[in-house]
Every structure is written in structure tokens, then in C-alpha cells.
Amino acid sequence: MTSVPLVSVFSADDSSKVTAKHIPLPAVFQTPIRPDIVSFVHTNIAKNRRQAHAVNPQAGMQHSAESWGTGRAVARIPRVSGSGTHRSGQAAFGNQCRKGRMSLPIKVWRRWHRRVNIKQKRHAAATAVAATGIVPLVLARGHRISQVPQIPLVVEDKIESYEKTTDALNFLKRFGAFEDVQKVVSTKVVRAGISKQRGKKYRVRKGPLVVYFNENAKLLKAFRNVPGVEVVNVTRLNLLQLAPGGQLGRFVIWTQSAFAHLDKLFGTYRYTSIIKDGYQLLRPLITNPDLARIINSNQVQEKVQPAKTTKVLHEVQKKNPLKNSKAMDRLNPYAKKQRAAAVAAIKANTKGTKKIKKNKALKKASRAAYNKVAASLNDATKAAVQEEQDIKVKYFSVQKGAAQTE
């Protein structure tokens, strides 16, 4: 980083007023983001708050049960001795048995806590602090920061003297942090599972984290009752609060003195930390992680060979040029002209021939002849019919005559 990013300190009473215009960002905020370290440290440190518990060591074993052995047509599991009750003769002791002890009963001396190397813990904390200063990460964690004037948000020390919750609430409202608190309030749910009977009735989200410096600060009590808000001293920054759930990017509100103390706490890249004895901030593996910029830089582009274009040798499906005119044109560009010429030639050949015009006179004559033939046919049929009629009449009249004469 050639230029040191600067940060403004806001007045506690008025979010538009800035009390200190440009303060350099403490070196912690430039620490490389190492989610792997944070994840590892978080999973282990999260175990350290666990309280030992165990199953009653005698549970399921308070019987003088003995196996009946073979030959009795029952399973060989130990059975409760005695008589006079349902329980007698029932299976006992096994994890599979009803009322039996569990397999591998939990012992109090289970390894509840994990120790993590100090350096790893410190690196994790530093990364977590750095992540609180990166807006996309805070957004990704789900904080509502659309109204917040600046990230990281640094406010003058006046808030450390807040005693009343109303002061605290108004302060949060002024700095756009109330949206996050509202989110916490509206997403409070009754927990699923048995835990609700064991004192963990609600699942509550995390809101802003307020970090102060002076030990006499009263703001703890002022912010205590605001849902979601946690208050912590800089000297006791906790990874479990900076990266809840192992997720980087908590929304943090720093007081000015707390912010200034960070350099002493974590040290810089020029000096090791004073308080964390000999601790040196983690150095990035790559100083410039912006791959796109590296690739497009002049230095790289100068050395890089021109991009290879994919050479298409042939089309995926073979087209027959004898049938597909476009395919033919690709092979023989003159084919198009040839085809056009052929069409033109045909047109030219047929140009002289006249269309056959039907001769009107011919038409009339042929029609007359046809009619004549049709008429003669008609007459012939008519004559035939008449002849038949005559015959019929003659025949019947002869008959009639015959009848009459008789």
C-alpha cells in the first residue's frame, strides 16, 4: 500500500459532523483476509466455553443382572435377577436394551477445551478486525449498513460516558446502526429443539459491536439492554465476537481512543506489537491480489503471446454441394453466376415462342359441330323413345281391341 487510507472520526451528537478529519487507518486493517485461519481458530475456541457434563456412571448398571447362558431359548444378554415383578428376566446392561446403559457413556474427563497456538489466535483476531473494515464482507455477514456514514465507523469518545439506554439508542439511530438493531428485534425466533427448555428459548441475531477503550466507561450499561448490541474493550477483543460463527465481517463501532489503540495492540508492518509481545502482523502471500488487473497490466500484456483463435476446419455436418447451392458456392464461388446464367439462357430461349391464342372462329365452328352431333344424338334417342311408345300403344290397343271384341 503506497497510500495509507484515511478515516474520519465522527461527532457523537451529530453524524454529519466530523471531529477529526483524516486519521490513518491502523495497520491491522491491512492484514490479509485469512478465512482459513479464522475458521480453524473459531471452531476450536468456540469449544472453550463448554461446561463439563456427563451421564450418571451408574446409569443402567444398577442391577445384579446375569446372563442365563445357552439352552434356555433366549438371547444371551444379561437378564435381571429376581422375581415377583415384570422387570425380572428382562434384558439389562446392553446399549441395545431398554433401560440399559448407553454405549460409551460420556465421562466428565472428556476433552472439552482446545488450546490454540497464540500466534494463530492473534492472526485470526487481526484478520477479523481487518474484515470489519471491508464493506462487502460486512454486507455478506448480513448487517444492515445502508445508512451508516462510514466503514469502519469511528466515533468520538463521548459515547463512553453514556449512561442511559435512550442515549445509546439515539446514538445508534443517528449513525444508521439502528437498522441493524431492528433486524435483530424482528428476527428473534423461538429456538427449535429441546434447548428452549434448557434456558435458550430464543435465537437472537448479532447486531453492532461497540468497542471502547477507557476502563471507566459507563457505556456498557447504556448499551446492555439494546438487543443485538455487544460492548467490548479493545484490549479484550474476542474472535467469537468479531467473527461470530466463524463468519468474517461484524459491524463494529469504534471509539476514537479504541481505534487509536489498535496500532499499539497489533503493531504495524514496521514495528512489532508492544502489547502482544513480539507479535508481527501477518504478511500477504500476494501483495496485489487483483488478478484481473495483473492480467490486463501492460507488463504482462507485453510478454503475452497473441490469443489463439479456434480454427474451424470443416462444418459439423457435411452438406452435399450438388444439392445444396450454398455449399456449392462455398467451394466454387463462380457456381452462383453459372446458375444465374443458365436461368437467363432458358428465359432467352423461350422468348420467341408465342403463346397459343385460341382462334375464335375455330372455337365457334367446333362448338357448332359439337352441337350438331349432340342434337342428332338427341333426335336419335327421341326417335327411339317415340318408336317404343308407338309399339307399346299398338300392343295395348290390340289387346284392348281383343278384349273389347270378346
Next chain:
Amino acid sequence: MSQQVLWEVVKGNNAFLVKRNGLTLSTDPFNNTGVQTYSSTGFISKNAVGVVPTSGKVNQINNINLVAKKSTKFQQVDRKAKNTQSVYASTLAVKHGVHTASRVIRKRFGTSRVGLQKAALRKLVKLNRANAVRRRNELAAAKAQKK
């Protein structure tokens, strides 16, 4: 902060991630495709434009806001700026029609990131159309009520 580094942190889990029915989707306001991918996840990039629908009255011509992502180098809100500002975005209400909005998008992207540009424009057009339909229906309903 480099987009690559942020992606490595954010891709596994973030507040906008929605995994349903085997799909990995995103409710990121800067994401115009709806699917969580490296290039479409706008909130980790330096410049991105989100086309965001807003709830508004019938009289509002377009209930669309353009949310432009700001560079995170100096993360402070510019109070003198005309558009609604936040630490990470400046919001522009699309009042003067879709064409001016599309010009804003085109200017933002220039000749680069054509895919993202197209996605933003596509969403703008779709929202605009949906809005027109909605407005038409509401006006008709208002008219009917008056009668």
C-alpha cells in the same frame, strides 16, 4: 479489496445466498441474474449496477431504482452528492424513463463486461414492462372504484 479474495470468503456463505431445489441463487441487489456466480455477484465487485424494484405509489412512473456500487477504497458517504448515498452504493430512482436509465448502465460499463451490462439492461426492461402492466391494472381498478 480484490474481487477474487472477497469471492473466496463469500462464495461459501453469505447473507444473500439462497440454496433451494438444487439451485444456488442470490438476493444480492447488485446481482441482475439472480444466480450466484463470481461475475454476477455485484456486491463484491468494484463497479456494478443493480436494477432494483421498489414499492411505490401508482403515480410513480417507474418503481425502479438503479443502485450503483461504489468503489470501496474510501468508504465514506459523500453527503454533497445528489443521489441517495450509502457506504457501498449510490441510488438513482428511474424517473425519466427507461432510456436514460439504460444510458446510465451503458456508461457505467462502457465497452467492458458486456454480459453484465446486458443482464442489467434485460432486468431493466423486464421490470419496466411488469411495472407498466401493474400500473395499468391499478389505474383501471381505481377508475372502476370511482364509478
